[in-house]
Amino acid sequence: MSEKIFDLIVIGGGPGGHAAAEEAARYGARVGIVEKAQWGGTCSHRGCVPTKALLVCSGHFAALKKLNRLGITAGETGYDFNAIRRHRDQMVRISALGVEKSLKDAGVEMMAGEGKIVSPGEVAWTDPSGKSEVLAPRHIVIAWGSEPALPPIPMTPHLSSPSQAAAPPIQAAAVAAPLPARILTSDTFLRLATLPKSVAIIGGGVIGVEFATFLAELGIPVQIVEVFPALLPYEEEEAATLLLKELNRMGVQVLTATKVEAVHEGPEGVSIIAAKDGQEMELTAEYALICTGRRPRLDEESLTNLGIRHDRRGVAVDERQETSVAGIYAVGDATGGIMLAHRAMQQGRALAGRLFGDGSVVYRGDIVPSVTYSHPPIARVGLTELQAREKGWSVEIVRTDYGANIMARTELAPQGFAKFIFHEDKLVGATIAGAGAPDLIASLSLALTAGADLKTLQSWIIPHPTLSECLGVRLIY
Numbered sequence: 001m002s003e004k005i006f007d008l009i010v011i012g013g014g015p016g017g018h019a020a021a022e023e024a025a026r027y028g029a030r031v032g033i034v035e036k037a038q039w040g041g042t043c044s045h046r047g048c049v050p051t052k053a054l055l056v057c058s059g060h061f062a063a064l065k066k067l068n069r070l071g072i073t074a075g076e077t078g079y080d081f082n083a084i085r086r087h088r089d090q091m092v093r094i095s096a097l098g099v100e101k102s103l104k105d106a107g108v109e110m111m112a113g114e115g116k117i118v119s120p121g122e123v124a125w126t127d128p129s130g131k132s133e134v135l136a137p138r139h140i141v142i143a144w145g146s147e148p149a150l151p152p153i154p155m156t157p158h159l160s161s162p163s164q165a166a167a168p169p170i171q172a173a174a175v176a177a178p179l180p181a182r183i184l185t186s187d188t189f190l191r192l193a194t195l196p197k198s199v200a201i202i203g204g205g206v207i208g209v210e211f212a213t214f215l216a217e218l219g220i221p222v223q224i225v226e227v228f229p230a231l232l233p234y235e236e237e238e239a240a241t242l243l244l245k246e247l248n249r250m251g252v253q254v255l256t257a258t259k260v261e262a263v264h265e266g267p268e269g270v271s272i273i274a275a276k277d278g279q280e281m282e283l284t285a286e287y288a289l290i291c292t293g294r295r296p297r298l299d300e301e302s303l304t305n306l307g308i309r310h311d312r313r314g315v316a317v318d319e320r321q322e323t324s325v326a327g328i329y330a331v332g333d334a335t336g337g338i339m340l341a342h343r344a345m346q347q348g349r350a351l352a353g354r355l356f357g358d359g360s361v362v363y364r365g366d367i368v369p370s371v372t373y374s375h376p377p378i379a380r381v382g383l384t385e386l387q388a389r390e391k392g393w394s395v396e397i398v399r400t401d402y403g404a405n406i407m408a409r410t411e412l413a414p415q416g417f418a419k420f421i422f423h424e425d426k427l428v429g430a431t432i433a434g435a436g437a438p439d440l441i442a443s444l445s446l447a448l449t450a451g452a453d454l455k456t457l458q459s460w461i462i463p464h465p466t467l468s469e470c471l472g473v474r475l476i477y
Contacts, residue, residue: 009137011115014041016332016344017143023352025106034115044095053088058217146333148185149295180265200285204231208291216250239433379441382429
């Protein structure tokens with residue numbers, strides 16, 4: 001085997017690994033990155049990009065219904081799912097190519113294949129042909145990403161032949177074996193060539209409500225089963241309530257405080273056995289879609305052999321993203337926590353800056369914004385009101401309503417609001433539920449990062465007429 005020396009080797013070409021490698025190379029480090037499957041990782045191929053492309057399509061289709069109100073006649077409307085898929089796939093290709101180009105432009109050595117950590121100073125790289133090399137880096141970054149997690153419930157495949165009769169039901173906490181064909185994860189849903197006739201979604205978190213929005217806007221019957229008492233249990237309660245009303249308006253049946261006990265595949269669909277308030281019920285649909293979150297993808301053998309501290313929640317890291325073994329770091333979904341592409345990217349940038357720059361770029365977990373791309377979307381940064389009160393803080397609330405915003409009314413935007421949480425006059429959290437929320441939250445993310453107080457925000461001059469005027473802070477009540 002030959003040996004190649006690097007300042008940094010990154011294992012994983014998703015958002016966190018990409019950002020760490022590109023930033024380190026721009027600081028002048030010799031950087032290599034190993035990617036086993038697809039450049040851009042889950043975000044480009046199975047998460048952020050393809051799902052948002054689908055939601056753009058369904059959102060435009062749903063918006064056609066408003067055109068008559070604006071004096072525009074659209075005529076007969078419809079959609080072509082094959083064309084929707086082509087748009088989605090094109091966005092995936094553009095995203096992946098963008099990752100490759102930015103890495104090449106930065107001077108990162110890109111290596112397709114598998115990277116395995118042998119020691120703190122050695123990575124074994126095996127390319128797709130089976131050829132192996134030893135890479136000798138000063139620093140190693142783990143960026144393995146994540147995979148769909150499954151609830152520990154029986155999932156029984158359809159018995160198409162007598163020989164299958166003894167096959168046990170699948171019980172899993174993560175994707176370890178192929179699921180029955182009619183039981184999908186967010187990954188496998190994206191492989192469907194035709195739209196389902198109906199879908200039962202298990203899980204009412206971010207992933208579940210985004211898929212429910214897409215399907216319902218295209219007229220597909222959808223049911224959501226959520227074990228918690230409300231959708232989006234970690235967001236502002238009133239934001240989740242607003243979304244629930246909109247999903248109901250679109251025809252989505254939502255069952256909260258409902259526990260799924262088993263999923264059975266039949267010849268033409270699935271049967272879901274669930275319990276609510278002590279009463280058992282059965283739900284049926286053509287497909288079941290499991291949306292119960294994601295879990296870190298871990299190379300357990302390597303972690304154990306190297307003595308890197310970890311558990312099922314991910315690789316343990318300190319505030320510098322360093323693992324329990326000096327010189328080995330981890331970023332993104334592999335570290336657990338909130339699994340967001342922009343969180344992973346900032347971790348990667350901050351790590352590269354500490355190792356090869358002046359350390360001025362930092363990562364703070366308390367200021368990571370999150371977005372649910374439902375219609376209407378929900379965006380938040382910092383604490384919810386409940387989280388702030390649970391700290392024992394005195395809390396002041398400012399709330400503005402989309403109904404008072406002339407651009408929201410002009411654009412026929414659905415109901416929405418912006419909610420600001422203050423503690424001792426300092427902004428500690430904000431939620432926006434409504435049109436434009438994913439873009440509007442960026443300003444409040446900056447305000448929170450800068451430690452903005454009430455006086456500063458009240459002096460903020462916002463152009464008129466704009467939707468952003470809903471961010472104007474005027475009155476506490």
